[in-house]
Amino acid sequence: MSPPLLEDTYQGDRPLRTLVALFAGQRGRLAIGALAFVIKHSPVWVMPVLTADVIDIVVQHRPLSELWLAAGFMGVLVAVNLPLSQVFIRALSKSVRTVETDLRMALARRLQELSIGYHRRISPGVLQAKIVRDVENVVEGTRQSIDTGLAAITTLIGAIVITAIRVPEFLIVFALAVPASAALIVAMRTRMTARNRAFRTQVEQMSARVSEMTHLVPITRAHALEADELARVDQSLLGVREAGIRLDVVNGRFGALSWVVFQLLSVLCLVGAAWVAWTGTFDVSAGDVVMLSSYFMSLTGSVTALLSLAPIIAKGLESVRSMGEVLTEPDIERNAGKADAGAVRGSFSFEDVTFAYSDAPDEHAISGLNLEVRPGETIAFVGPSGSGKSTVLNMVIGFLTPVRGRILLDGRDMGELDLRTYRRHLAVVPQESFLFEGSVRANVTYGNDDLSDDTVREALRDANALDFVEQMGGLEAVIGERGARLSGGQRQRLAIARALIRDPRVLVLDEATSALDTASERLVQEALARLMEGRTTFVVAHRLTTIQGADRIVVMQDGRLVEQGTHEDLLAGRGAYSQLQGLST
Structure with missing residues (x-):
């Protein structure tokens, strides 16, 4: 034991x-x-x-x-x-x-x-x-x-x-x-500069790695890559340990x-x-x-x-x-002992789902949500700020759990599943892509390091990213800390390539094109269309160009579902969606 x-x-x-x-x-x-x-x-x-x-x-x-x-x-x-x-x-x-x-x-x-x-x-x-x-x-x-x-x-x-x-x-x-010994010690310690510099460098690298890890927690959790991230941090920590021992011994x-x-x-x-x-x-x-x-x-x-x-x-x-x-913080996600999600088809059923954040327990972010989602269907959520759209996406990912009601994944209560096994079949493309300092290949294959270069290039091609990657120097080109060398559109296309590599059954797009210019949006939209094909997709976006092709659009207000249907049906109904259209063009 x-x-x-x-x-x-x-x-x-x-x-x-x-x-x-x-x-x-x-x-x-x-x-x-x-x-x-x-x-x-x-x-x-x-x-x-x-x-x-x-x-x-x-x-x-x-x-x-x-x-x-x-x-x-x-x-x-x-x-x-x-x-x-x-x-x-x-x-x-x-x-x-x-x-x-x-x-x-x-x-x-x-x-x-x-x-x-x-x-x-x-x-x-x-x-x-x-x-x-x-x-x-x-x-x-x-x-x-x-x-x-x-x-x-x-x-x-x-x-x-x-x-x-x-x-x-x-x-x-x-x-x-x-006094003689003090002078001798001062003289000898000047020779320790190199060891101290090596130790300081290791500590700085470790600090940067930890900072990356804290920023990457949402994407790591969403893709069930906790073990991979811990392995990356472990290497840095062991480097600090060995450099520290060498410094201590010489001192x-x-x-x-x-x-x-x-x-x-x-x-x-x-x-x-x-x-x-x-x-x-x-x-x-x-x-x-x-x-x-x-x-x-x-x-x-x-x-x-x-x-x-x-x-x-x-x-x-x-x-x-x-x-x-x-x-000793008790607010942890508990997966131990729960059932394996197994193969995921991608059907979801929201049954009278209600959710409230802990800092405002009397204010329901989601109230009485009932929604059926078929495998391979694209569902877009629209509504004013604070209507509950992002909360729904976070419940799909498993970051949040209902305070009342339940969410079924392929007929099984998500609250009874090991969410790490479910997230292996999930990919998330957020508004701001999470990239770390390293090569294009390392970022795209995050959690799938054994993939061939041809597979990576195919994903980059489908994400409309291969051209700019080759101009940067290929798969081993370094993108800088948090993708500093890339534009917003390029970062999003790398995020899409990362999602394609995972071949997910469930896809979550959270304002994936909201911060892009027209030219970048077109390239990202084309890449998203390839990514969404045949996958259950949940979309939150303000731009109608992103959502009007969805199989179904769900309109949210004050945490409630007020209407749903196709773009054309909702426009013809002249309801809440029709009013939003005038604000979103």
């Missing part, structure tokens, strides 16, 4: 408990990292004891062999910091980067599951910030808390325990070494080298000072004073470090809550 998804167990209202649960699967790595850290960090609190021994050797004029033995032990103790630092950095980095990836994938999955109504309520920028900024806050807050916290706590415990036994000294050497290596260098310099300074004191060159004070001063600095520094973590932890916990707003 597979483990539950992160988004199904997330508790945004209990951020600390949730944060602990997020890292539950990384306990083994974190334990190894913590052990390596305690050992590698031990010189901070062990070195004063060895210092006291060296001082005693000097004061008591014991044999120099004891001094060289102590010096060798110090060198070994410091030198092991380098490999152990690598163990710690890798364990910590893999842990936090894995949690980072899991969080972002969980957010991406939830965004694909949340209803279209939710996506219309929440700004894409807000959602992108949760995936990028809030996850980063949690990861960096955790990293700093573990790193700084472990250093402070181990130093604090070691200093207190050993101070209770002995009173050592070592302050002077550390006071001289700290850790340089940090460890700088620490080793200045600690060895401190040891040499101490041994040299002890040697000259033993030989009587200089007068050196007792080791107990130096050890006491060193531990006093360690104690105060550890307490200060722990206090400095408070705002970092608070920021991370707030981000945990922020992500919980998405991961």
Whole structure:
């Protein structure tokens, strides 16, 4: 049995408990990292004891062999910091980067599951910030808390325990070494520019991919391509993860080298000072004073470090809550366990369908709609703004479900079907086509990557798009972000080619020609005519040229169906449609 998804167990209202649960699967790595850290960090609190021994050797004029033995032990103790630092950095980095990836994938999955109504309520920028900024806050807050916290706590415990036994000294050497180490670290970090640039590039690409995903949610959902979109995002997220691990490891290596260098310099300074004191060159004070001063600095520094973590932890916990707003949002489209739609013929039956939006439950956008649609029939919806046309289309797609009544697809209640399996037989051409940065081929074959070039060219030809595509450079020509290199008519024709590739049984056209000039409209209308042939088609348009050839025209007013018939019949009836004709020419 597979483990539950992160988004199904997330508790945004209990951020600390949730944060602990997020890292539950990384306990083994974190334990190894913590052990390596305690050992590698031990010189901070062990070195004063060895210092006291060296001082005693000097004061008591014991044999120099004891001094060289102590010096060798110090060198070994410091030198092991380098490999152990690598163990710690890798364990910590893999842990936090894995949690980072899991969080972002969980957010991406939830965004694909949340209803279209939710996506219309929440700004894409807000959602992108949760995936990028809030996850980063949690990861960096955790990293700093573990790193700084472990250093402070181990130093604090070691200093207190050993101070209770002995009173050592070592302050002077550390006071001289700290400025030197700071300068060394600054110099070494200038070499990290390339790694930082690579990581920043990956983050920017990931941010762009996430932004595309949020804009593509309607078209992705309409065509049941959630898995394909998640695969695209997954590649980008894994790229960020690997670039981040490489950056962390290199940063850790340089940090460890700088620490080793200045600690060895401190040891040499101490041994040299002890040697000259033993030989009587200089007068050196007792080791107990130096050890006491060193531990006093360690104690105060550890307490200060722990206090400095408070705002970092608070920021991370707030981000945990922020992500919980998405991961615990109940407004999702539930398809699990429902029946497969199977083969779709394209007949629809609206039975006393009523719908109201959640922000205005007392105002019916659709009221008592009864409508029968035969397979292969073209139904055009017309009416003034707010009459319910787009709401009907969204119910056909499955974005909205009736609050009363039902919609039957081939005699089966759509509320009982897995809408993802139905949408594989559906294509949508909206007013503004959704295109992503990439090649013409990638955009046209979205979700059908294994199609041959000849099939793609045939679809482009039927969509009146092949000529301008070849002028751009062919199927691999890049169209720019959201089709920036294309005109409105060209974008629409690529959208039609994409729909043709899918060979849908049900087609939804939502103001597909409203923003086009006359020349572009003619080319798009010709392409739409080929696309609509033999398919159940639902059309919303204001231009009569788009709808007058429909098998049936449905006139809507205030959410109600007021009349229906062919263009000629409705004109002859001199009713609501006849009045609209005067406003739409």
